[in-house]
Amino acid sequence: MNLTSLERSMLDGDHGDAVRQALAYQVKVGEFWNATRFVPVTNVHMMGDIEVMGDAGLDWLRALRASDGSCVVPVTTNARCIDFACTRQFGQRPDEVAKERELVSLLQALHVTTTDTCIGYQAIYEPRFGERLAWGDTGTVIYANSVLGARSNFESGPAALAAGLTGRVPEYGLHLDAHRRGTFTVDVRADLDDVAEWGALGKIVGAARPGYLEIPVFTRVSGKPDSDQLKHLGAALASYGSMAMFHLVGVTPEAPTAEAAFAGKSSAETLIVGRSEIELALGAPATEGPCDLVVFSGPQLSLAEIGRLSTEFNGATVHETTRVFVTTESSVLAEARRLGYARTLEDAGVKILVGVCFYILLDLSEIRVRNGWRTLVTNSAKLVNTIGAHGFETVLRRTSDCVDMALTGELR
Amino acid sequence: MLQTISVTRAVGDVVEGELLLSRDGFSPRYDLDRLTGVITRPGHDLEGISIADKICVFSEAKGGIAAGWAYNDLKHKQLAPRALIFGVTNPVMVQGAIFAGIALTEGWSRPPDDGMKTGDWVRVDPMRRVIELLGDE
Numbered sequence: 001m002n003l004t005s006l007e008r009s010m011l012d013g014d015h016g017d018a019v020r021q022a023l024a025y026q027v028k029v030g031e032f033w034n035a036t037r038f039v040p041v042t043n044v045h046m047m048g049d050i051e052v053m054g055d056a057g058l059d060w061l062r063a064l065r066a067s068d069g070s071c072v073v074p075v076t077t078n079a080r081c082i083d084f085a086c087t088r089q090f091g092q093r094p095d096e097v098a099k100e101r102e103l104v105s106l107l108q109a110l111h112v113t114t115t116d117t118c119i120g121y122q123a124i125y126e127p128r129f130g131e132r133l134a135w136g137d138t139g140t141v142i143y144a145n146s147v148l149g150a151r152s153n154f155e156s157g158p159a160a161l162a163a164g165l166t167g168r169v170p171e172y173g174l175h176l177d178a179h180r181r182g183t184f185t186v187d188v189r190a191d192l193d194d195v196a197e198w199g200a201l202g203k204i205v206g207a208a209r210p211g212y213l214e215i216p217v218f219t220r221v222s223g224k225p226d227s228d229q230l231k232h233l234g235a236a237l238a239s240y241g242s243m244a245m246f247h248l249v250g251v252t253p254e255a256p257t258a259e260a261a262f263a264g265k266s267s268a269e270t271l272i273v274g275r276s277e278i279e280l281a282l283g284a285p286a287t288e289g290p291c292d293l294v295v296f297s298g299p300q301l302s303l304a305e306i307g308r309l310s311t312e313f314n315g316a317t318v319h320e321t322t323r324v325f326v327t328t329e330s331s332v333l334a335e336a337r338r339l340g341y342a343r344t345l346e347d348a349g350v351k352i353l354v355g356v357c358f359y360i361l362l363d364l365s366e367i368r369v370r371n372g373w374r375t376l377v378t379n380s381a382k383l384v385n386t387i388g389a390h391g392f393e394t395v396l397r398r399t400s401d402c403v404d405m406a407l408t409g410e411l412r
Numbered sequence: 413m414l415q416t417i418s419v420t421r422a423v424g425d426v427v428e429g430e431l432l433l434s435r436d437g438f439s440p441r442y443d444l445d446r447l448t449g450v451i452t453r454p455g456h457d458l459e460g461i462s463i464a465d466k467i468c469v470f471s472e473a474k475g476g477i478a479a480g481w482a483y484n485d486l487k488h489k490q491l492a493p494r495a496l497i498f499g500v501t502n503p504v505m506v507q508g509a510i511f512a513g514i515a516l517t518e519g520w521s522r523p524p525d526d527g528m529k530t531g532d533w534v535r536v537d538p539m540r541r542v543i544e545l546l547g548d549e
Contacts, residue, residue, distance in 0.1 A: 032423045052478045054485030138475045156480020159507040212502040242475040242502045388453040
């Protein structure tokens with residue numbers, strides 16, 4: 001890579017050992033991808049919690065703090081594995097909870113703002129068109145690239161933190177114009193409404209043609225999807241297909257036309273997704289029996305989603321053998337409380353978790369076994385995919401169907 | 413040398429080990445019990461099998477930022493693979509492997525399951541960008 005004099009001085013240790021190590025790590029990553037230079041970033045979003053970092057990650061963070069590391073651009077944190085108000089309810093290990101508290105303190109000492117959200121683009125910070133970012137959580141990245149026209153690769157926890165320390169990232173992947181062009185066409189021949197339908201579309205397309213640099217161009221989409229519908233489309237594409245960008249002709253900023261989305265490249269293939277494919281994704285597996293769990297999470301819910309759910313649950317009561325969870329972030333929850341949405345949900349028996357996403361909860365496999373939970377119903381296509389290792393039998397359904405199952409306690 | 417496969421990109425130190433072949437994609441978040449190193453996702457073609465100390469072949473990297481920290485944690489627990497061989501990878505896998513000091517490659521001149529099988533002893537040489545079959549199972 002070609003380094004500036006400032007970057008060479010970073011590598012020489014003139015800006016401290018934390019910066020030296022961070023840039024040396026970024027150079028290795030950049031060389032793998034044939035990056036030729038670094039580009040500055042103005043915002044960083046990182047994943048960092050004890051469930052995924054483990055003791056080794058915590059030790060590394062302690063060492064980083066001891067070396068006087070400090071972030072030089074704004075850094076926020078992704079949803080974490082513990083809602084500190086609910087650790088006893090879930091029976092999460094106290095020693096791990098204590099580690100999580102220390103981890104949060106260490107991040108704050110590094111000048112990381114612990115927002116604990118995967119919907120920061122809806123609630124905290126909306127980057128401008130063309131803004132260069134180092135964001136983690138695949139759902140945030142695909143939303144930033146596609147819907148906002150900002151530029152970020154998938155940046156894992158260590159990579160995002162390195163960007164926070166150096167203020168830059170190697171230029172490869174979605175930072176380059178050449179990799180932001182569409183690669184194949186998706187002809188959507190169905191009117192989509194519920195977020196589960198948009199997630200199902202993402203599931204179908206992501207699974208059909210997975211690849212980080214595969215960029216679907218959706219054509220003939222009727223109507224104008226809202227932020228939550230695009231959120232679920234992107235989260236599912238990223239989850240099933242490892243994709244970091246999509247174009248929706250006439251909706252997303254780099255796709256005023258299909259020609260603009262492909263920017264001179266030809267479409268490698270056209271996938272046709274109609275009503276039958278969407279219904280198949282939403283109808284399988286055909287199930288019956290008790291509904292143990294209904295989860296609205298992955299990504300966290302926006303205020304609008306919580307408002308809609310509160311309408312659906314208003315005056316109702318969750319079935320006595322079914323548990324219902326909603327996850328969101330703290331400013332959304334504050335507004336939901338002010339507006340009465342949270343009270344309506346809680347009166348119905350819905351549990352609201354804050355600062356977490358359900359599938360990353362610490363000790364989730366043990367929690368599942370301890371509570372005898374087998375079936376999990378959700379309107380999130382992403383959650384159906386991400387929770388697989390924990391042994392749940394997952395069912396994807398529209399939001400109103402999820403609510404219906406929560407109230408009757410029966411799968412359908 | 414029995415067989416050699418060229419890879420497109422590679423990073424890490426030279427390692428030898430036992431091959432573990434999968435035709436599925438992989439994510440340490442979606443597919444793996446990170447307390448045991450065993451793939452637990454129902455339906456994965458390696459369900460019930462440990463990736464610890466193996467040279468693992470997967471068709472593609474699946475989405476999931478967790479890999480960035482997860483490989484380092486697995487290595488600390490002595491549950492990490494010796495190398496990761498992907499048909500198509502993504503930045504998170506690369507960032508995580510480099511952070512943990514695990515060899516990783518992307519792309520291949522032919523699929524490893526064309527001539528190699530689980531249990532074979534292989535060498536991964538990132539500098540030379542090759543995977544070499546050293547001995548049959």
